Amino acid sequence: MKNCYSLAAVLALTLVAAGPVCAQKGKPATSADLTARVAQLAEQEKTQVIAWRRDLHEHPELGNQETRTAALVADHLRKLGLEVQTGVARTGVVALLKGGRPGPVVALRADMDGLPVTETTGLPFASKVRTDYNGQQVGVMHACGHDTHVAMLLGAAEVLVKMKKDLPGTVKFIFQPAEEGSLPGIEGGARLMVKEGVLENPKVDAVFGLHIQAQTEVGRLSYRPGGEMASSDVFSIKVKGKSAHGAYPWLAVDPVVTAAQIILGLQTIVSRQAELTEDAVVLTVGMVHGGVRNNIIPEQVELTGTIRCLNKDMQQKVWAAVRRTATGIAESAGATAEVDITNYAPITYNDPALTRRMVPSLERAAGPANVTIQKAVTGAEDFAFYQEKVPGLFVFVGGMPKGTDPATTAPHHTAGFFVDESGLTLGVRTLATLALDYLNGK
Structure with a gap:
């Protein structure tokens, strides 16, 4: 096709500098067309996604207290022209993007809360926030990367809005509070979002989510069919x-x-x-x-x-x-x-049929050599509550600088937790590609 990217160029991830992509006149866009366009738009959003991440990292909020984060998210989604609902499961935000043609509904989810951890990274945008938690004065930090999740999903929303005509269906963006839990006796998180009907009106057919992984190199995606994370x-x-x-x-x-x-x-x-x-x-x-x-x-x-x-x-x-x-x-x-x-x-359970179907999408987003099946994880994720209701796929995206020994990196939930921001663009590409391919029946 003239003036369009080849599939080989897509997989080599050398798409951005070559200009816009197009479909052959009179024919719908191919997977290669869509992948190339996603890569181009995601690269354009790189600076903004990092800026969002740094702002959120500097101003973390504990579970069910994410009022500033929710306001930032809702304000930007409204600027994109989306239908926005706030106050879901206390501080959650849900937005709808209706595509150019009728079709299924796919949900993309990011969690927003930080942890009661006092940051020691020394980053220029390190958190200095302190609050009262369970009767104790504590620091607050995005020590599990939820700030990156929010930034990547906002970036994916930007990309998908610009590709609205290529969406045969609807994308529901779920920005969830309290994945890490809340104070004892206070319900929240995905369990409450599901209870309040986040997967209905319109009814969601499939749900996708990402988690940054500080012990996996940037540029890589990993997943596991079936039981991926523990109950x-x-x-x-x-x-x-x-x-x-x-x-x-x-x-x-x-x-x-x-x-x-x-x-x-x-x-x-x-x-x-x-x-x-x-x-x-x-x-x-x-x-x-x-x-x-x-x-x-x-x-x-x-x-x-x-x-x-x-x-x-x-x-x-x-x-x-x-x-x-x-x-x-x-x-x-x-x-x-x-x-x-x-x-x-519950167990974070990647629906085997959906996983098989979407692996080619992961490979288009990252390149086949950068997508691997991982071992099961004994950590837990309340994304599992969505997967109990509809087929879902949860994927890990690398956030460790290339060439680093994983044994030397700070684990999640610790004061020195660090993410290489160059890996965020892959997260944006992955979310957008999963949504596009699912809605287009790929």
Whole structure:
């Protein structure tokens, strides 16, 4: 085709300098045409996407408190001429882009919240925000890259608005609060968005999301069909005994010693009861609370922790084992154990059929050599709540400088967390390409 990019040029990602792309006169745009146009527009948005990211990074907000972030997002989406709804699931923003022709509905999601972490990166735009969290003064930081997610989705919205005529259907942009959770007892995040109908009116047919990965080189995408990220369950075990003076333990039913035995017993669920050749399991006790004085045996000790599983059958077996272990050990000591287990997030499950269908789109966005299947992750993502309702695909995009040893990089959720911003343009391309290809039946 004259004055248009070749597919080889697309995969080489040398599209931007050559000028606009076009379809052959009288014929619809091909995948190569659309990919080339996406790459061109995404490159044009590069500076703006980085500026958004830096602004958001400098002004992070905790879950269900993302008022400034939501206002920035809503204001820009309105400037693009989109239908915008605010206040969804407290601070969420949802926008609709109706394409040039009728067709299906695809959703693209980004999460907006930061974490109670005091930043130590030394970046010129590092967060200096402090706030009260759970009764403590804490720093606030985008220590998991949600600032990049918002910036990449805003960039994708810019690209897709400019390609509206090539959209046979509707794109729903979901900017979600509280992916990291909120204060105890306060509902939020994807669970609440789904409950409030974010996947309806119009009904979403498929949903896509990205997560920056600070231990993967820029320019690379990774995914996993089926169970990609673990479910996240919170368990609480209240061990109740009988109080007494610490000098006379025979007068007590000691919940401290009993709780210690329960902690050790819980570890055998993973090491001796879980079939680890099938799937990974993680069980961690993160908090132990009990007692007020060194010489008083308390009446109660509370254990709190997390369970991570990659399939539902294993999850149910582990839940049963936690209850059995805690109550059995407590009974053997003459104490009681009350066990409560709450699901924070389901398994992040990439629909196999949708994943197979969209892998060529990922390869068009990044180049086939830069798209890989990854191992399962025991971290969790509440994107899973959308995937419980409609087919979904969740993809990781590289954010580590090229040539860096992953072992030397700061992990997610830590004070030194760092993202190479040159990787954000690939995220914009990927989101836009997934939406375009899905709506065009690719």
